[in-house]
Amino acid sequence: MPFQYLDELAEGFLTTLSLTLLSAVGALVIGTVLAAMRVSPVPVLRAVGTTYVQLVRNTPLPVLAVLFALGLPVLGPSFGFFTWAVLALAVYTGAFVCEALRSGINAVGVGQGEAARAIGLGFGQTMRLVVLPQAFRTVVPPLGNVLIALTKNTAVAATISVADITLRSNALITSSADPLGVIGASALAYLVITLPLGLAVDRLEGRVAVVR
């Protein structure tokens, strides 16, 4: 029975939950900045944004995680594995947040940005006050998908020895000799995060829809 293992996964669950929350915040910040760069009138910023997205999106997440946890410390910074996992997840997911936001920004009519500039708002103000608030509303569903994928992607932390749900279940599988039961419990633990997230996204989508 899966339920008997839930207690033992509790600590891993909390770790996965904090991985998700922290990297989600990081990814939203990174993604927003990147999206603003990719639609900016400054060619250099656009190029940097595009290169970031192409590089990061096309690197497998486990490679990125190991690169961060084992590669970057060589260059100086030293963090715990948990922090490296958060950084890798935020950097990786930021690229997807950027692309979701960018599609939303493109969906906001050009007239909105023109009207904003016409009353004297600068590029930053136009984005912050007029374009992004509308873009966020159309991207709630795709952004929700990105965050749900992020929750599942946190499992990559196990590969760099962060004791999340996945790492704990792997240990439990060996000690309990009940792989199916443990996997079931592990799946339940992830669902406890992803299901409410999905529901929250649905509700939010209904609430923020812009009437046109």
Place this chain on the structure above:
Amino acid sequence: MTQTRAPLVVLEGVVKRFGSHQVLTDVDLVVGAGEVVVVLGPSGSGKSTLIRTINRLETIDGGRIVVDGQPLPDEGRELARLRADIGMVFQSFNLFAHKSVLDNITLGPVKVRGASKAEARDRAMALLERVGLADKAGASPAQLSGGQQQRVAIARALAMQPKVMLFDEPTSALDPEFISEVLEVMKGLADDGMTMVVVTHEMGFARSAADRIVFLDQGRVLDDTVPGPFFDGTSSPRAREFLSKILAH
């Protein structure tokens, strides 16, 4: 008369291309303070492009544009500051869809001019009063008719206390029954001495409100004259042809 007015907007030899397609050719135009200039011309003649170059929503490929003595700066803070002094009213209204009518009007004064919220609100209400929409302050743009949206857009532009107002076919997206309420607001502005550049197909407005008519064809100014002579028999055959088509219905 016109010659004695201080020039507020000056275009000299303005050239605009989209790729290899030259849309404006050596356009000269002087708009004096307090003057109302109506720009006429067939579809595709470059009217929108011309008016959009004045606040640099379109960049130009040649010539010079000076607004209130200042050449249009490159994109950046200084351009933003100059744009704040140039009101623009679009064919498709372009009210901020996520903001209430009141917030549409106060956004610029608060964020660009640094006005206090209360001050901006009072001015916005006065402007809504002026365009006859004081009761719609809390509404969202989608709840308004086209005519109401366009009047809010005019109020939004006026809230910046602009030196000149640009109108790009402000009534052509409107159902016929809403056209006159917008034209009346524009007429009131003209009577109050606002400097205006108006692209329109409303000949009644052009006749009664314009100080000058500029006729554009294939990106060239073919006629730049006072309304009377223009309507009574312009010397330009293209303009006569245009007029006969437009006045036919």
